[in-house]
Amino acid sequence: MIRPGRGAYGYERALARAGLGPVAGADEAGRGACAGPLVAAAVILHPQRPIGGLDDSKALTPQARERLYDEILRRAVAVAWAAVEADECDRLGMHQADLQGLRRAVGRLETAPNYVLTDGFPVDGLGVPGLAMWKGDKVAACVSAASIIAKVTRDRIMQEHDATFPEYGFRVHKGYCTSMHQSALEEHGPSPIHRWCFDNVVRAARSDRVGRL
Structure with a gap:
């Protein structure tokens, strides 16, 4: 016990x-x-x-x-x-x-x-x-x-x-969904280490594609 x-x-x-x-x-x-x-x-x-x-x-x-x-x-x-x-x-x-x-x-x-x-x-x-x-x-x-x-x-x-993807600020937020991370994600689109099972990543990819048109 x-x-x-x-x-x-x-x-x-x-x-x-x-x-x-x-x-x-x-x-x-x-x-x-x-x-x-x-x-x-x-x-x-x-x-x-x-x-x-x-x-x-x-x-x-x-x-x-x-x-x-x-x-x-x-x-x-x-x-x-x-x-x-x-x-x-x-x-x-x-x-x-x-x-x-x-x-x-x-x-x-x-x-x-x-x-x-x-x-x-x-x-x-x-x-x-x-x-x-x-x-x-x-x-x-x-x-x-x-x-x-x-x-x-x-x-x-x-x-x-x-060191590979400095534009996202991974050293600071470690990949969690902070406002800093989201801003970078929307500006640069998803990186090869982003998880597409997260809605915010999918939305950022769509926004990035629209911004490039």
């Missing part, structure tokens, strides 16, 4: 006592962006090497995320990530792309988990039992760690894309 107040490691410890360890946490970054990849990550934390300060990646400063990213890589049992590129997001749809990314990340862990905690919704096809947790990246340390790995990895990818 998992009792309230046991801290962010309570779920992993309870599952380990039940013989279900090692426990992996899995989460993604970039589902709501209209450009760039969706990045999923999976992490198995070491029960004897706890990491302080873990939280939902969105609640952390960029500096804190970078520091925790390095600490997770040093102290975790296993870390893996997977990218689902924009064209595959278009082909699959965002929910299926999310599921596919999480499956790939868990499957790439060098240490196979016996149980997986995911943030928000269940993920089938993992090969082991799992539990979907509401706000899992706030309450389970391994899911928080996965959210940080996914976020930092994706941010770095988008910074690389910024």
Whole structure:
């Protein structure tokens, strides 16, 4: 039984006592962006090497995320990530792309988990039992760690894309649908890394074509 107040490691410890360890946490970054990849990550934390300060990646400063990213890589049992590129997001749809990314990340862990905690919704096809947790990246340390790995990895990818497509400002908004991004999208039209499954991208492409006539 998992009792309230046991801290962010309570779920992993309870599952380990039940013989279900090692426990992996899995989460993604970039589902709501209209450009760039969706990045999923999976992490198995070491029960004897706890990491302080873990939280939902969105609640952390960029500096804190970078520091925790390095600490997770040093102290975790296993870390893996997977990218689902924009064209595959278009082909699959965002929910299926999310599921596919999480499956790939868990499957790439060098240490196979016996149980997986995911943030928000269940993920089938993992090969082991799992539990979907509401706000899992706030309450389970391994899911928080996965959210940080996914976020930092994706941010770095988008910074690389910024060097190729500087007119869109990817370094600033990371491909999310901000007013700055939308203005650039309407001025320049979609880039090769934009997701056509997003209505604003389709509208911008139509507007760009009309403007060129």
